[in-house]
Amino acid sequence: MTANPPTLRIAERFVSVQGEGILAGVPSSFVRLTGCNLRCSWCDSPESSWRPTGEPQSLDEIVRWCRDGPRHVVVTGGEPLLSPYVGALTKALWDNDHHITVETAGTLDQPDLVCDLMSLSPKLAHSTPAAPASLAQRHERSRWQPDVVLALMRFPWQLKFVVRADADAALRRDVAEIDTMLEALGDPDPQRVLLMPECIDPAALTERYQRISALCCTRGFRLGPRLHITAFGHTPGT
Numbered sequence: 001m002t003a004n005p006p007t008l009r010i011a012e013r014f015v016s017v018q019g020e021g022i023l024a025g026v027p028s029s030f031v032r033l034t035g036c037n038l039r040c041s042w043c044d045s046p047e048s049s050w051r052p053t054g055e056p057q058s059l060d061e062i063v064r065w066c067r068d069g070p071r072h073v074v075v076t077g078g079e080p081l082l083s084p085y086v087g088a089l090t091k092a093l094w095d096n097d098h099h100i101t102v103e104t105a106g107t108l109d110q111p112d113l114v115c116d117l118m119s120l121s122p123k124l125a126h127s128t129p130a131a132p133a134s135l136a137q138r139h140e141r142s143r144w145q146p147d148v149v150l151a152l153m154r155f156p157w158q159l160k161f162v163v164r165a166d167a168d169a170a171l172r173r174d175v176a177e178i179d180t181m182l183e184a185l186g187d188p189d190p191q192r193v194l195l196m197p198e199c200i201d202p203a204a205l206t207e208r209y210q211r212i213s214a215l216c217c218t219r220g221f222r223l224g225p226r227l228h229i230t231a232f233g234h235t236p237g238t
């Protein structure tokens with residue numbers, strides 16, 4: 001009997017420039033897996049978490065599609081590390097000489113992963129949804145797993161925190177929480193720690209960038225851009 005070829009459930013795939021993190025501006029193929037073990041209240045890709053959509057696609061077909069695109073590939077979600085075949089996908093992309101970024105909330109690990117950049121985005125308390133209670137409790141239990149984050153930092157890494165920057169007090173509260181999290185990680189290099197505004201409204205970004213950049217200048221963190229919001233608005237496939 002022939003075994004079925006490995007498949008991954010894909011919400012969307014597209015070519016665009018990376019909008020976030022230290023590789024912002026780099027043309028990249030995005031492979032967004034559907035499904036997430038968290039339920040952030042402000043999730044900006046609900047089609048891969050709250051309302052998961054997507055069809056199974058074979059690993060070979062995804063690799064073939066990436067081969068015709070940019071060298072940089074971003075494996076994202078949802079939570080891509082939920083898929084049992086994400087390690088095999090990254091290995092196949094690696095064998096095709098791609099530069100691989102894995103974007104994860106840092107709550108799960110897989111032993112066979114490979115990547116050039118592990119983009120970790122642990123979620124702060126403000127991400128916990130108000131309801132339904134069962135999901136809120138699961139989210140709150142799962143969202144911060146320092147041992148998993150530390151294990152994933154075996155790869156070159158960035159830490160990308162989504163912060164509330166609509167008011168000074170909210171930003172101060174989020175940064176105090178980040179300080180506690182960074183302490184649990186052994187106070188890693190702040191230049192690889194990015195603070196990114198929770199915001200999908202291009203018109204509101206400038207003020208939030210200004211608030212965050214003032215703080216970054218005193219603390220040594222980086223301002224995390226959201227180029228795709230500035231350029232395209234909150235639009236799937238960008």
Ligand code: SF4
Pocket residue numbers: 036037038039040042043044045046048049050077078079105
């Ligand atoms: S971890 Fe990411 S995909 Fe999952 S609910 Fe939070 S923002 Fe959405």
